[in-house]
Structure formats: structure tokens, C-alpha cells
Amino acid sequence: MTANIYLIGFMGAGKSTIGPTLAKALDLVYLDLDSLVVHAAGMSIPEIFARQGEPAFRKMEEEELRKVEGPALISLGGGAFMTGGVREYIRQTGLSIYLDWPLEVLRNRVKNDPNRPLARDPEQFAALFHKRLPTYRQADLVWKSQPPHRADPQQVVDALVEAIRNTDTTT
Numbered sequence: 001m002t003a004n005i006y007l008i009g010f011m012g013a014g015k016s017t018i019g020p021t022l023a024k025a026l027d028l029v030y031l032d033l034d035s036l037v038v039h040a041a042g043m044s045i046p047e048i049f050a051r052q053g054e055p056a057f058r059k060m061e062e063e064e065l066r067k068v069e070g071p072a073l074i075s076l077g078g079g080a081f082m083t084g085g086v087r088e089y090i091r092q093t094g095l096s097i098y099l100d101w102p103l104e105v106l107r108n109r110v111k112n113d114p115n116r117p118l119a120r121d122p123e124q125f126a127a128l129f130h131k132r133l134p135t136y137r138q139a140d141l142v143w144k145s146q147p148p149h150r151a152d153p154q155q156v157v158d159a160l161v162e163a164i165r166n167t168d169t170t171t
Helices: 015-026 033-041 045-052 054-067 084-093 103-110 122-136 153-165
Strands: 004-008 029-032 072-075 094-100 141-144
Touching: 004 015, 004 084, 015 029, 015 072, 015 153, 029 033, 033 045, 033 054, 033 072, 045 054, 054 084, 084 094, 094 153, 103 122, 141 153
Parallel strands: 004 072, 004 094, 029 072, 094 141
Antiparallel strands: none
16 A cells, blocks of 8 residues: 655645645645644634633544544644654555755745744744754655745656655555
């Protein structure tokens, strides 16, 4: 069976932008983990954070991820890969790809997005980015942006398709 492919990265890395096109190129179903959680919870991510807190949200992420019947390409929320159970599940069921962008690029992409409760404070945003970075770098594959950090999404997809095809994605 072909393994799942998981896109990981910080807020604004382009997981939801790249994911559908990459899934199509690989002939996989595309799923967005945040959307699965929102659907299951019946409320938005900011509502989940406000009513139930981040730990409850992280638990929902893991529960929804484990329900996925692959093979599929799944975009994870920025914090999902931080959960040990999620990382272990991903290692057992597929290939993780980290979309690596500089902090400044990510901050500019999400600074006005009301649906990102963890992006509201610039100092906390930077601290969270630096805290998560070592874990993101544990991904099976890393796609790193190059200056001037304005990659065309199709170029990213093409590079990822080539990298994936050069990696054994069977379990």
C-alpha cells in the first residue's frame, strides 16, 4: 500500500495552498486536518481554542488524523507535528514533508488572519516558531525556500513531486 504524505510547517507555510495541487500531481486524495477538526467539532479553530483550549484542539487533531483512510495527502496544522503521538503515527503511516520558510515571510502571510489565534502577538509568534523549528526539521523531507522567497506554488509542487518519487513511499 502507498503511504500517506503529510505536509507540515508553521502557520503560513503554504500547506493548504500546495496540498491540493501536490495531491493531484500524485493522484492522491487531499485532506486538510484543520478542516476535518472544524467539521468534527462544529466550530471554528478560534472557537475551539476559546471554549476548550489548545490541549483539546491538539487531541482533536490526533483523533481526526487517525481516522483518515489513505492513501492521501494531508496538510497538518502548524502545531500538529509537535504532538508526540501524531509524529509517531506519521512515521508509521507515511512520509512527512516540512515546508521551510523564513520567519519574516510567515509572519507577513498571517499577520492579519483572524483565524490564527497563535499569530496575534508578534513576539509570541516568533518564540513559537523557534520552539517548533527543531521538531519540524525531523520531517522525512525538507523543502527549503530560497531568496527572494517568492516561489511559485507550481514550482514547489514540481520540486516536491521529484523529491517524493526519489523516496521510497511504500509501507
